[in-house]
Amino acid sequence: MSDATIVVTNLRKRFGSTVALDGMSFAVHPWQVTGFVGPNGAGKSTTMRVILGLDAADAGHALIGGQPYRRLPRPLCHVGSLLDAGALQPSRTARNHLRWLARSQGLSDRRVDAVIEQAGLAAVGRRRAGGFSLGMRQRLGIAAALLGDPPTLMLDEPFNGMDPGGFIWMRGFLRSLAAQGRAVLVSSHLMSELQDTADHLVVAGHGRVIADASVARLLATASGGRVTVRTAAASAELVLADAGGTVTRTGPDTLTITGLTAEVIIAVLNRHQVTFSEVAAHRATLEEAYLELTRDAVEFRAAAPELTR
């Protein structure tokens, strides 16, 4: 815990009668990409705004390297953030947008040119940002986040609007930032975007954390040891139940078994000379793990109007 760069402790916040944050707590560590997932309305963006000092929490606190954001002398050199790629003055060029940001931190224009290069915007730096596609705006937002060469990065839905090429670029880019020892917090409402990107996941729902674990552990928990057997033989159900498995018929010739590993199942079926065409240990995807964890939140979302703040 001591190396955590962002520590969020028991944040609470209401917007009118709506509870946006209800005891949100987690920490973000260097050398890894932390995925911050949850359905829309789970409180991800609100948490990020509270971390950046934009919104005030009703209770709890968020610290960057042990300090509240507003206390940081040159904040962009501590945390680089991208909340909304559309937050631009459309008539200002990309380069000028970065120049005023650089001025505000006492950084030189050399740094501006470096991040323009890094974000792959060298060709369009002197074009008005108003004409940029969402993907290009995301790159400009990334450039702004990198301006102060910060040890911590915080990106809200950075994959939004990315074409497949940009998507792959972003994924590699985030991985490389973590590989440099930075702490990277990335939010998404789609687990698939984080599948091969994140090392650690913080799953949010109803304004609080419902899971906070490494990707490997989440996958193990979610698969739950289920094995699928494809067989036409009626005796299969009986012999597997006798062997101690819990057997559910899930199709005309499909059984799902829990309580027995695939190896044991194959041995039992062979011993009783039951023919089968397939025995498959279930490999859970992150998507399934996520859906299971956020089932309540999804139900909530279906029942109530979507909360976007």
Added chain:
Amino acid sequence: MTGTVLNVDRTATTAERQRFAHLLRAESTKFRTVRGWVLAVLAAAAAIVAFGVGPSMHGTCGSGSAACAVPVGPGGQEVTDSFYFVHQSLAGDGSITVRVTSLTGLIPTDATGRDAAIGTRPGVVPWAKAGLIIKASTRPGAAYAAVMVTGGHGVRMQYNYTHDVAGRSGPVSPTSPRWLRLTRVGNAVTGAESADGSHWTTVGTAHLSGLPATVDAGLFATSPQYAATAGGVLGTAGVEGGPTQDTAAFDSLGRHGTWPDQSWSGTAIGGPDNADAQQQGGFEQTTDGFTVTGSGDIAPSVSGVSGIGTTITQTLVGTFVGLTVVVVVAVMFITAEYRRDLIRITLTAMPHRGRVLAAKAIVLGAVAFLTALVAATVVVAVGQRVLRDNGVYVHPATIGTEIRVIAGTAALLAGTAVLAMAIGAVVRRSVVAVASAIVVIVLPYLLAIAFLPAGAAQWLLRVTPAAAFAVQQTAVQYAQVDNVYTPANGFFPLSPWAGFAVLAAWAAFALALAAFLIRRRDA
């Protein structure tokens, strides 16, 4: 708590001061990198200059025309010196005494209909004057001292155009005559009055430096231009007025001292060459005295209805156009950030919100100040020349006044920019904020100048930020000159810097409110 925003420099450590310098550079870069804003500010300057150097006003004062030559008084200021003078030479010390038994006159009829012919009716204007005068010479603008009865201000002792001392009040009539006396001893001229010719009261003493040994002394009558605001409830339709005259009956004339001339002569002093008989005036010797009829005034020269010409204030009439543009730009400088949530990036980079507002206010204030400074300098330097070439008489202003007008105009735009930005920060929505700022700042000025009756206009120019337009005032009000002292004629109810202080107070309040709100609100 809001006070610390503006006191940042004083309380800050070196590091914090440097950080605030970063903020200023960031905000000024923001301003410079939006071409529309830069062009708008240049357009604002162009508007001020265009109105100033291309005025549509034309006059009849050709270059060198005597009609527009305004005499200059002993104090160096422009004066009106036009009256009918019945005079003799007085060598050395001496005195002159007279009784005034009536003061009557003619004033223009109120022309109620547009086609009604303007005639005259009996009456005297409040500053119709008749009495005794001792004058260095008959040259208009020469030093003088006079004691007189007036149409509505009782007995007065006046000298050298700007000095005015009140004596006994009340009108003069055959049943209530006034005795007047002027006594010269060296450079001192003392005016005295009496109700019965035996009990005298000194009204005042004038010390006229450089008064020659022999002066002109005698009786005078003069009556200034009549001026009144026309129109009724809904507003001023304009002003109406015209020349007036008065006639005073004098008797019991007595003199002491050396009076070398054998007879009285009558001279119309300072009237226009082509003046009609009414304006020329005249005198008539009666069995026991004189009646003297005159028209004009002996007073400081004023611009506007009762005077002639205009002031350099007129050349800066384009200020309100430039001001409107500056208001829009200043509001957009902050509301554009709210509109696109750019404010979140700003506050992420610069979390000290009060300082962000302070930096924005400084950048906008500086931009507006420099823009208006350049524009007003061009206008003041060139605009009055253009007006004079067009035959308009422009009252010259001292260099100090011109500098105050230029710097004041710059301060007016700077203060307005800060106020508009603060309104934008409070309201956060461009259209609402622009509309609010224009209603608060520009509209009162336009209403006061063009539409409202004088009372309402003056009230607006005391309490709204438009009061700061007073920084452009160059015309001076005198109690002893009746004029239409309205904003439309370049007269503001507050002094220049008091007017600016009203704007500064508004800006400070709005900025404090904005700083309070921006800290309390989620971004």
